[in-house]
C-alpha cells in the first residue's frame with residue numbers, strides 16, 4: 001500500500017517539484033504515471049525510494065512512514081522495492097547472470113539460494129539461455145529485461161519503473177509492458193512512469209496524470225490525457 | 229548483516245587499489261615516509277631518555293683539588309665535603325658518599341682504561357689532580373650542593389653531570405618541538421592523499437554504489453571495500469616502513485656505538501622491533517581507516 005497525503009517537495013535550490021500530492025495505491029494495483037518532462041514524475045519515484053525526503057505532508061509505504069524513517073533503516077525498506085530505470089544501469093563487465101545475482105549478493109543471500117533463484121527469475125523475464133551474455137551482446141529490450149530481473153531478485157512487493165521503455169524500440173517496449181503486467185498478475189504492485197501515449201491507451205489501466213507538481217487526472221481504465 | 233564473505237571485500241579493495249595504481253603508490257610512499265620519520269624520531273627520543281636516566285642515576289659529582297694543595301689541605305677539604313647536606317649516608321648516619329681518588333690512583337685507572345697510551349707518565353710527572361667522587365642523595369638539591377662545593381677553598385673544578393643531562397634534555401625538547409610540527413604536517417599530507425585515492429575509487433564505483441543502494445545493501449556493506457582499501461594501504465606502508473627503519477637504525481647504531489664507545493648506551497633494534505612494528509601497524513591502519521571514512525562521508529549516507 002502506498003499513500004501520499006498532501007506531499008510537497010521543494011529541492012534545496014527552491015524548485016517546488018511537488019505541490020501537494022494525494023495518491024493512494026493499493027496492494028496489487030497497476031498504475032501509469034504520466035506527464036510532461038518536469039511535471040514531477042521522477043520526484044515521486046525518488047521520494048518512494050527514499051532517495052529524497054518529503055518536505056511536508058505524509059508518505060506511507062506499507063508499515064514504513066517515510067518522513068520518520070531513519071537512514072539506518074533505509075536499506076531494509078528498499079528491499080521491499082524493485083526499481084528499473086530508463087538507462088538500464090547494468091554492470092557492463094558482468095554477465096546477465098552476474099548482474100541479477102549481484103542484487104542478491106549485496107544483501108547477503110547465501111550462494112545456494114542465489115543459484116536456485118536466478119535461473120527462475122531469468123525464465124520469468126524470458127531470458128533463459130542468455131545467462132552468460134554481456135550487456136553489450138544483447139538488445140536494449142533484453143537489457144531492460146535483465147534490469148527487471150534484477151529488480152525482482154529480492155522478491156520485492158512493489159516494482160517501480162521510471163520510463164522503462166524510453167530507450168528501446170516500440171516492438172520491444174510492448175514486450176516490456178507485457179512483462180510488467182505479468183509481474184503485476186503475480187501479485188506485485190507496479191508503478192510505471194511513462195509518456196508513451198500509445199502504450200497507456202492500449203493497456204486501459206489506472207492512469208495518474210501529473211502537471212506542474214500536481215495530479216490533474218486519475219482514472220481507472222483511463223487514456224493518456226492530451227492536455228497534460 | 230549476515231554471511232558476508234570477507235574475501236569479497238578484500239578482493240574489491242585490491243581491485244580498487246590496482247585500478248588507481250599511481251595514487252595508491254603515492255599514498256603508500258607518503259604514509260611510509262611518515263612512519264619512518266615517526267619511528268626514527270621516537271627511537272631517538274627513547275635512546276636519549278635512557279641515557280639521561282643513566283646520567284641521572286649516577287648521582288655523582290666529581291670535584292678536582294688544586295694540584296698545589298698539601299696532604300693536610302686535601303684531607304680538610306674531604307672533611308668539609310662530608311659535612312655538607314645531601315651527601316649519601318648509610319642507615320646509621322655515617323657518610324659513605326665521598327671517595328677520594330688520589331692522583332696516583334687516578335693515573336692507575338687511566339692506564340687501565342687506555343692500555344699503552346700513558347706508559348711514559350709515572351708518579352713523578354703525573355699531571356693529574358686529586359679528586360673526590362661525591363654521591364648525593366637528592367637530585368633536586370644538586371644546584372645547592374654544586375654551589376657549596378664551588379665555595380670550598382682548594383677545589384678547582386666541579387664536574388656536575390646533571391649539567392650535561394640538563395643540556396641534553398633541553399636539546400631533546402627542542403628537537404621534539406620541531407619534529408612534532410613536522411609530523412603534524414606529514415600526517416595531514418598523508419591523510420589528504422589517502423582520502424583522495426579512496427575518493428577516486430568511490431567515484432569509479434559510483435554507479436555500482438547507487439545500484440547497491442537501490443537493492444537495499446547496507447551502509448557497512450557498501451563501505452567495507454573502501455575501509456579495507458585504507459587498511460591495505462596502512463598495512464603495506466607499515467611493513468615497508470618497518471624494514472626501512474630497521475636498516476636505518478642498524479646503520480645509525482653502528483655509527484654511534486663506534487664513535488662514542490661506552491659513553492652512550494644505544495638500544496639494539498631487536499630490543500625495539502616489536503614496538504616499532506606494532507606501532508607502525510597501528511598508526512598505518514588508523515590513518516587508512518580515518519582516510520577512508522572521510523572519503524566515504526556523504527556517499528554511504530543516502
Ligand SMILES: Nc1ncnc2c1ncn2[C@@H]1O[C@H](COP(=O)(O)OP(=O)(O)O)[C@@H](O)[C@H]1O
Pocket residue numbers: 011012013015016017035036037038039040041042043044
Ligand atoms: N535534484 C534536483 N534539484 C533541483 N531541482 C530538481 C531536482 N530534480 C528535479 N528538479 C526539478 O523538479 C521538477 C520536477 O522534476 P522531475 O521530477 O525530474 O520531473 P519529471 O521526471 O516529470 O520530468 C523540475 O522542474 C526539475 O527541474
Ligand SMILES: [Mg+2]
Pocket residue numbers: 041042043
Ligand atoms: Mg523524469
